[in-house]
Amino acid sequence: MRFWVRPMDDAILTLSGVSRTFGDFTAVDDVSVQIREGSITGLIGPNGAGKSTLFNVVAGELSPTRGTVSLFGTDISRLPPDRRFAIGLGRTFQIPRPFARMSVLENVMLAPLEQTGETLLGAVFGRKRIREQEQTIRKRALEVLDFLTLRPVADQPAGKISGGQMKLLELARVLMGDPRLILLDEPAAGVNPALTEVLIEKIEELNRGGKTFLIIEHDMDFVMRHCDPVIAMAEGKVVFEGTSAQAQFNPILLDAYLGAPMDA
């Protein structure tokens, strides 16, 4: 059932009839949605609704059993995750995945593509070129760390910073690749409120700068205040698509997601 359908010329991501099964279990069932460029789209749903599976299909960690995923109008259904990052799709993880025994700065400096020093021969023989590139990358990395308030921990091992800082670090790494679409998997989960505020502020600033976000979030308050439009899933299907205002009062959504009317 669709409550909010309009043809989209400005779709950045299009899912057409995407399904993903694990054995007999259908985690994602015939999902067709579009994400509008420049939006902060919220993806909500109860545990087991298929949000994370859908996320992983979009990010390339899982391939769809059926259906196609198109990014910027190109079918990327079979593209591996590393190629997706290269064409402008960045993602973070529900449980942060820092490179624990590397410094925060090194974590961020890793991300840029096309580094001469990342090939065996380049690393040994292209030292002048590397030095120039590293200077640029380092400067940029420090700017990104400044932006995300991580500069004070730049030299800490990434495994030693707080969970909230790890979420910011993942965003920082992704930003180094300058992706047009960023997938955030529960950015507010387990993060202290002060850092959540920072994160929201930065997401909105980046969004004003033209970046599109697709955010899985359990925190309904977060979704209602900061995401628009909102997509809701239950039992592998999309059960609602619409503005956050529509979502607040949608009976099906309330029923599927909360099982009870929501406080205003």
Add this chain to the structure above:
Amino acid sequence: MIGVVSYLVFFTTVAAILGIAVLGLNLQWGNTGLFNGGVVASFGAGAYGTLILGGAPQDGQLGGFSLFYPLALAGGMIAAGVLAWIVGKLTLRLRHDYLAIATFGVAVAFENVMRNATGLTGGAQGIRGFERPFRDMLGDGFTYNAVFLVFVLLILVAVYVFLERLTVSPFGRLLRAIREDETAARSLGKAPDRVRLISFVTGSVIIGLGGGLYGTFYAFVSPQDVLPILTFQIWAMLIVGGAGNTRGALAGAFLIWGAWTFSGWALSRFAPIEAQLYTGSIQFVLIGLVIVGMLLWRPQGLFPERLIVSQPGQNREKTQAEGFT
């Protein structure tokens, strides 16, 4: 006195050769997290390759191409690299203990092939007919060994510098990232499978270089030189020294080789006559104890990996809680 010096030269040569192999393993395990349980296959491929290519022709044998020595040594390295590439293509999808089991199996198979491919390897008798380069000039005595030691040390330094450059380069950073979290690295546009293969092959070529020098030094290699114990010795060197730390890996090589040699001497000197037959086995047990003990009480090794902010050249920074910079 000359006896002591002569022995020290001998000891240092072997320790340095094993040190080269440890450096190769450190690239694989220390920097990339590849659990290579078949170190001895690369080592053996290097040794056999060098001796088959550089040796004189023998009756009834395929080998003995009398190649110019540097070409023979390079050929041994290439043999180790090609073997690693094939093994890597087949097994690098495996993780950790599974990769270790698979590569261990490859090494055992390698030993058996060397033992049975008599027409190429001389079988259980080992390879004959290899003459050490410059033997006619330097003879077989102390002079030769001293010059050879210098040669080995020069190669060791070259390998060390190569790997240190690699470690602090963006490539080293990439290896560490893949070691830490492959999924995250992939999500940032890196291709872990390709990078793991490059690291595995490069490490194996270095281990093969060690093997080639080992074969050259003894002018002989047989299946007895490619038994699994050598894999464990080299692993013990890396674990004791400190995985991920190039200097630590080298220190480990000298320490463990020293301990091995000393324990062999001490056992044969002090063990009761009736136990003499088993001293070799006791050494095996000791190596195992050292590995297990280190993993239990000091898994980071004597010289733990340093956290580095990768910058090429001099600009290496130790990572400390410095706060704002």
